[in-house]
Amino acid sequence: MSRILAIDYGKKRTGIAVTDPMQIIASGLTTVATHELFAFLERYLKSEDVETIVIGEPKQMDYTDSELGSVIHAFAKALQEKYPHIIIERVDERFTSKMAFQTMIDSGLSKSKRRNKALVDEIAATIILQTFMDKKSPFN
Template identity: 75%
Template sequence: MARVLAIDYGKKRTGIAVTDPLQIIASGLQTVSTGELNGFLERYLQEEEVSTIVIGEPKQMDYTDSELGGEINAFAEAVQLKFPNVLVERVDERFTSKMAHASMLASGMKKKQRRNKALVDEIAATIILQTYLDRKQAI
């Protein structure tokens, strides 16, 4: 079975999470500079079998696109064109950064660790991926 990869796209940094090959466990993989994201995806998809890429969909409270919405939509379309054999899915990512901070606090991380924005992005990507897995299992 192939992995599922999740992306928490940001202006500067992008958090990435991935499942195990059985698609049971969602784990943070890393955070990359958004400018290096396309190269990272090319390399990763050459090395690993990925069936689905889940991209966080930033929405306002009234369900309209956030300020990054158009950029992320264009990115999602470009990913689908570049990797036509990989399914591209979208998941609402509202509150994932707040949930990531809460998770870090609950796990007992020190204040200095909680300030690590790259780690927050990676955890947010993991939350996006877990949301996708939970939704998929409920169907």
């Protein structure tokens, strides 16, 4: 099987998470500077077999697009054009950063480590990926 990759797109940083090849476990991979995202994806997709890319879709509480919505839509469109053989999916990402921060607290990370915004973004990407995997699971 192929991996599923998730992206928590941000203005400055983008969190990346990925599954194992059997698509059983979602794990944080890294955080990259957003302006380096396409170069990172180019390198990663050359070395790993990815069948689906899941992009977090930021929504307001009333389900309207957030301020980054149009930027992320354009990013998803460019990604689909560059990699037409890869399925591009979108997942509601509301509250993932808060959930990531709470995960850090629950796992006992120190205050100094919880200030690491890159780690928050990576964990948020993992939550986006796990949400996608849970929705596609035949057991749900």
